[in-house]
Amino acid sequence: MTLSRRQFIKWASASAAFSAATFPGLVSFGKGASPHVVVIGGGYAGATAAKYIKLWGSHIDVTLVESDPEFISCPLSNLVLGGSKSIRELTVGYEGLARHQAQVVHDEARSIDVRKRTVQLAHGGNLSYDRVIVAPGVHFMYERIPGLNSPDAQKRVLHAWNAGAQTVALRKQLEAMPDGGVYALCIPESPYRCPPGPYERACQVAYYFKTHKPRSKVLVLDANEDVQSEKELFTAAWAERYSGIVEYRPNSVLVDVDVGTLTAKLEFENVKAAVLNVVPPQRAGIIAQSAGLITTNNRWCDVDFLTYESTVHKNIHVLGDAILAAPAMPKSGHMANQQAKVCAAAVVALLSDQPINERPMMNNACYSFISDREAAHLVSVHEYDPKKKTMLVVAGSSGRSAAASVLEGNYGWGWAQNIWADMLA
Amino acid sequence: MNSNLLRRAATVMFAAICATRPAVAAADSNYPRDLASGCANCHGTNGKSVGIVPPLAGLDRDYIVLQMQDFKRGRRPSTVMHQIAKGYSDEQIELMAEYFAAQK
Numbered sequence: 001m002t003l004s005r006r007q008f009i010k011w012a013s014a015s016a017a018f019s020a021a022t023f024p025g026l027v028s029f030g031k032g033a034s035p036h037v038v039v040i041g042g043g044y045a046g047a048t049a050a051k052y053i054k055l056w057g058s059h060i061d062v063t064l065v066e067s068d069p070e071f072i073s074c075p076l077s078n079l080v081l082g083g084s085k086s087i088r089e090l091t092v093g094y095e096g097l098a099r100h101q102a103q104v105v106h107d108e109a110r111s112i113d114v115r116k117r118t119v120q121l122a123h124g125g126n127l128s129y130d131r132v133i134v135a136p137g138v139h140f141m142y143e144r145i146p147g148l149n150s151p152d153a154q155k156r157v158l159h160a161w162n163a164g165a166q167t168v169a170l171r172k173q174l175e176a177m178p179d180g181g182v183y184a185l186c187i188p189e190s191p192y193r194c195p196p197g198p199y200e201r202a203c204q205v206a207y208y209f210k211t212h213k214p215r216s217k218v219l220v221l222d223a224n225e226d227v228q229s230e231k232e233l234f235t236a237a238w239a240e241r242y243s244g245i246v247e248y249r250p251n252s253v254l255v256d257v258d259v260g261t262l263t264a265k266l267e268f269e270n271v272k273a274a275v276l277n278v279v280p281p282q283r284a285g286i287i288a289q290s291a292g293l294i295t296t297n298n299r300w301c302d303v304d305f306l307t308y309e310s311t312v313h314k315n316i317h318v319l320g321d322a323i324l325a326a327p328a329m330p331k332s333g334h335m336a337n338q339q340a341k342v343c344a345a346a347v348v349a350l351l352s353d354q355p356i357n358e359r360p361m362m363n364n365a366c367y368s369f370i371s372d373r374e375a376a377h378l379v380s381v382h383e384y385d386p387k388k389k390t391m392l393v394v395a396g397s398s399g400r401s402a403a404a405s406v407l408e409g410n411y412g413w414g415w416a417q418n419i420w421a422d423m424l425a
Numbered sequence: 426m427n428s429n430l431l432r433r434a435a436t437v438m439f440a441a442i443c444a445t446r447p448a449v450a451a452a453d454s455n456y457p458r459d460l461a462s463g464c465a466n467c468h469g470t471n472g473k474s475v476g477i478v479p480p481l482a483g484l485d486r487d488y489i490v491l492q493m494q495d496f497k498r499g500r501r502p503s504t505v506m507h508q509i510a511k512g513y514s515d516e517q518i519e520l521m522a523e524y525f526a527a528q529k
Contacts, residue, residue, distance in 0.1 A: 052462070055470075056455075334466055337466055338463060338466070341459070341462045341463070342459070345455060345458075345459050345462075349455075354455075355453055356453075357453050357455065357459050358453070359456075360459065361459075361460055361463055361512075361513070361517070362463060363463050363466075363509055363512065365466065365505065365509075377504065379505050379508050380512070381509055381511070381512020381513065382512075383512075394511070394512040394513075396511040396512075397512030399505070399507075399508030399509075401504065405504075408504055410477055411467075411477070411478065411504060413477075414474075414476035414477040414478040415466065415467050415476070415478065416476070417476030417477075418465065418466060418467055418475055418476050419465075421470065422465045422466060422469065422470045425470075425475070
């Protein structure tokens with residue numbers, strides 16, 4: 001069944017899956033000839049793209065397809081594990097997008113028909129598009145960890161690398177763990193979503209143990225040969241503030257997991273834990289694979305950095321953690337938001353017969369919390385290099401904090417308030 | 426000075442003013458908007474901050490330029506801006522400052 005947009009909206013407004021609040025922009029569909037952009041995924045990349053296409057191209061109809069009822073931020077979610085934030089404080093509704101006349105459809109995009117230019121939804125027929133933006137985040141490659149390749153095993157050994165129910169469940173496991181237990185965190189090989197994230201997590205769990213279960217240990221089992229981001233910051237925190245709590249073991253490649261005994265089977269040893277937290281290896285989200293957008297190492301999607309259009313398929317753009325990143329471009333929420341604005345500007349220009357920005361600029365900022373209130377940052381500014389056709393860090397623009405501080409913790413929270421509003425308000 | 430000379434002088438001056446603009450800006454009228462959108466993550470959409478990070482919307486153009494130059498040259502202490510400011514050219518800073526000054 002392929003529906004025209006008008007039929008789709010008629011059908012959608014009758015469907016229980018749609019909240020009436022998401023459709024104040026209904027009249028805009030009456031204009032008929034407006035171009036239509038479908039955005040798949042309502043995270044840092046997708047939600048920003050949907051909002052900015054409406055801000056900059058009000059004549060374009062935008063439909064955002066997202067299965068989750070609310071946005072829950074991965075950045076700052078380690079603070080839920082540490083106990084200083086609740087998951088509600090990291091949750092933002094999608095209703096703000098309606099004020100910009102972007103339609104939000106709570107469904108799952110199953111596939112993309114490149115020839116017919118339609119997106120197939122799990123529950124609600126097809127959406128036709130002029131351009132589609134694919135922002136699916138990452139898929140966890142459980143096929144690499146046989147013992148975790150079942151839904152039951154995945155409920156017992158959590159990743160908590162998508163914030164939400166998994167984050168809350170992992171916090172409960174930590175709370176239920178007796179003092180004196182070992183929490184083991186397995187980090188996959190790079191690239192993975194949020195380079196400093198695992199090391200921040202080690203700090204947050206150590207913070208909880210130090211304040212509530214001082215005889216417990218945090219064991220960091222890193223598949224990489226060294227700390228992948230903010231090494232000085234994290235190693236100093238583990239050596240000083242969390243001395244005797246955190247142990248870091250590089251080159252610890254996870255081969256399998258025994259779920260019954262909560263044992264991480266590494267290449268050269270087995271490690272038993274009271275709470276085992278495995279962040280699996282990652283690749284671009286499922287829809288990117290089913291749409292044939294993955295180009296590099298069977299994992300990531302190559303894009304044109306002027307438009308974020310796929311190098312495989314015309315009229316399909318890919319954003320966020322799913323892309324093959326440019327040099328020194330982290331898979332971060334901040335970067336996903338920045339990519340989305342470059343993409344939104346290009347999509348509006350392309351659908352309005354206007355020239356695209358040939359020299360896009362972007363920046364990145366990552367705040368890592370080493371305790372309940374103290375954070376440190378990593379920043380960089382990136383510009384498009386027309387000769388190399390990629391984004392490069394502007395010389396002298398990258399920097400970090402000399403040390404973590406409460407002031408930067410406050411700015412980290414201020415960052416969150418503004419970036420969430422920039423996506424969703 | 427006759428009127429012909431005056432006209433020629435004015436043309437030269439006008440050309441000189443134009444030459445201070447980066448070529449990209451002339452080709453793409455949305456360039457200042459696109460540049461400024463990079464600041465929104467911390468300073469809010471169009472510089473309208475909802476958190477503790479200072480807003481930029483409606484600030485005086487010259488004030489913004491001065492602050493950015495001071496960050497760039499290490500004359501104003503900061504947590505991140507002394508690093509980020511080094512990523513933007515003087516022309517880019519002026520274009521962003523004009524954009525934010527025009528936001529009400």
